[in-house]
Amino acid sequence: MPKSPGGALLQGFTIERDSSVPIYRQLDASLRRLILDGSLAPGQKLPSTRELAQELGISRITVKNVYEQIIAEGYAQAKTGAGTFVADGLDTEAFPQVRTPRRKDKPSGIEISTRARTIAASKSVARYGETAPFRPGVPALDQFPVKLWNKYLAEAMARDARRSLSYGQVNGNASLREAIARHLADARGMKVDAERVIITSGAQQAFVLIAFVLLNQGDTVWYENPGHIAGRDVMQIMGANVAPVPVDGEGLDLDHAMGRHPKPALIFTTPSHQQPLGTTMSLGRRLALLNYAQENNAWIIEDDYDSEFRYRGRPLPALSALDSARRVFYVGTFSKSMFAAMRLGYVVVPPEFTETFATARNLLGQNSSAVVEEAMARFMADGRFTEHIRKMRRLYRARRDVLFESLARDCGEFLEPERTDAGMHMVAWLKAGIDDQAAHDALLEAGIDSLPISVYCIEPLNRAALVLGFSGVDERIIPRLTKRLAAVLRDLTG
Numbered sequence: 001m002p003k004s005p006g007g008a009l010l011q012g013f014t015i016e017r018d019s020s021v022p023i024y025r026q027l028d029a030s031l032r033r034l035i036l037d038g039s040l041a042p043g044q045k046l047p048s049t050r051e052l053a054q055e056l057g058i059s060r061i062t063v064k065n066v067y068e069q070i071i072a073e074g075y076a077q078a079k080t081g082a083g084t085f086v087a088d089g090l091d092t093e094a095f096p097q098v099r100t101p102r103r104k105d106k107p108s109g110i111e112i113s114t115r116a117r118t119i120a121a122s123k124s125v126a127r128y129g130e131t132a133p134f135r136p137g138v139p140a141l142d143q144f145p146v147k148l149w150n151k152y153l154a155e156a157m158a159r160d161a162r163r164s165l166s167y168g169q170v171n172g173n174a175s176l177r178e179a180i181a182r183h184l185a186d187a188r189g190m191k192v193d194a195e196r197v198i199i200t201s202g203a204q205q206a207f208v209l210i211a212f213v214l215l216n217q218g219d220t221v222w223y224e225n226p227g228h229i230a231g232r233d234v235m236q237i238m239g240a241n242v243a244p245v246p247v248d249g250e251g252l253d254l255d256h257a258m259g260r261h262p263k264p265a266l267i268f269t270t271p272s273h274q275q276p277l278g279t280t281m282s283l284g285r286r287l288a289l290l291n292y293a294q295e296n297n298a299w300i301i302e303d304d305y306d307s308e309f310r311y312r313g314r315p316l317p318a319l320s321a322l323d324s325a326r327r328v329f330y331v332g333t334f335s336k337s338m339f340a341a342m343r344l345g346y347v348v349v350p351p352e353f354t355e356t357f358a359t360a361r362n363l364l365g366q367n368s369s370a371v372v373e374e375a376m377a378r379f380m381a382d383g384r385f386t387e388h389i390r391k392m393r394r395l396y397r398a399r400r401d402v403l404f405e406s407l408a409r410d411c412g413e414f415l416e417p418e419r420t421d422a423g424m425h426m427v428a429w430l431k432a433g434i435d436d437q438a439a440h441d442a443l444l445e446a447g448i449d450s451l452p453i454s455v456y457c458i459e460p461l462n463r464a465a466l467v468l469g470f471s472g473v474d475e476r477i478i479p480r481l482t483k484r485l486a487a488v489l490r491d492l493t494g
């Protein structure tokens with residue numbers, strides 16, 4: 001029988017006195033780990049409680065309590081008069097699945113699903129945390145009326161607790177759905193029954209829901225190229241064949257898609273403000289697309305992510321406003337018009353899908369918070385949402401102008417900015433020979449963010465560009481940043 005491990009084994013115990021984890025728990029975890037990873041063999045004698053307590057400088061009672069616990073759970077055995085031993089029958093070698101891997105062990109023979117492999121390959125970028133200036137899609141968060149919003153949140157919490165603190169409604173808060181339907185009528189020319197509005201935790205959950213409900217394995221999805229990254233990846237992950245469709249001056253190139261790709265189950269498009277090129281889909285193309293979808297039994301996702309921000313003329317009505325055949329799933333988000341952390345968006349579904357979507361939303365975890373939904377409903381009903389958008393529109397227009405002029409003045413040698421009449425970002429085409437990923441990486445090192453247009457592409461474009469967000473950058477610092485941007489590109493190309 002192996003002897004007590006004594007001093008050598010004691011090195012396996014690490015007790016951190018500053019830790020918030022109590023010493024009792026630390027010792028207990030160390031012992032279990034050493035037994036499960038085989039460092040302590042079955043039948044091996046453990047140090048006496050006195051020896052271990054002395055060695056670790058902790059109380060003997062603590063060690064005794066831990067020994068009693070591991071004995072009770074079958075990791076160890078007490079033998080009267082002889083001491084405490086690792087349980088005899090505990091052959092962890094025979095059950096590799098319960099062994100704690102040692103650091104040097106390589107994971108062996110783990111098979112992952114096809115879906116897990118597709119997820120691992122996703123290029124969608126983590127959006128967490130503070131971002132550097134010119135990151136696309138970031139609103140002016142420092143201008144958000146936090147105090148006012150807190151008042152609405154507090155009111156939403158203060159309702160009858162039995163209602164407000166329970167699960168929300170399965171398709172989302174009814175007052176919020178009404179408020180959204182009114183907003184869509186006023187701002188997007190859509191006549192929508194609130195029953196058709198399903199609340200989601202952001203546009204992204206709407207894409208997941210749509211793919212979950214509509215797509216069969218191997219279905220073709222026509223997808224704008226370049227196009228919104230995270231939506232595209234969801235379609236791929238759900239097993240769709242995502243077919244890239246180029247975008248011309250009128251929007252998604254329908255003729256190209258019809259000539260090149262199988263008939264789609266679903267078509268993903270951003271007609272109001274193409275992501276990322278900024279094109280507005282022409283009326284002719286809108287009608288042709290709706291007509292095609294109706295005749296070919298295809299569905300359309302209209303992602304209307306930043307249509308609140310149009311700087312010339314009135315916003316064009318949504319594609320959905322023309323959709324008398326009800327082929328369009330209209331997706332909206334509050335991530336741009338309010339702030340992304342609220343995780344609130346919605347999808348307007350064709351009437352025959354309302355119940356299926358509500359059930360699917362429930363099955364996928366009903367992710368948006370019923371409290372935030374209620375606060376947002378009140379914020380909209382009081383006109384606060386419209387007020388905030390109006391303010392932001394003025395601010396973003398000014399920021400767009402400063403960025404365009406500063407880029408044209410400071411960076412003309414390296415890039416050609418494209419003036420945009422809408423949205424929160426602009427495309428700056430790089431002069432021949434400058435790689436957009438290399439430019440992005442070099443800029444990021446200098447504290448300037450962007451997205452290379454290549455990450456939006458399934459098929460590469462024949463030009464490189466950087467997508468630069470202006471909405472979240474104080475206009476007073478933009479000229480300083482564009483000078484730095486020029487210096488970095490000069491360094492990169494020189």
Ligand SMILES: Cc1ncc(COP(=O)(O)O)c(C=O)c1O
Nearest residue numbers: 137202203204228275305333335
């Ligand atoms: C094209 C597009 N659609 C939708 C979204 C919004 O996503 P979410 O509402 O999940 O934050 C974004 C955000 O980056 C986007 O760029």
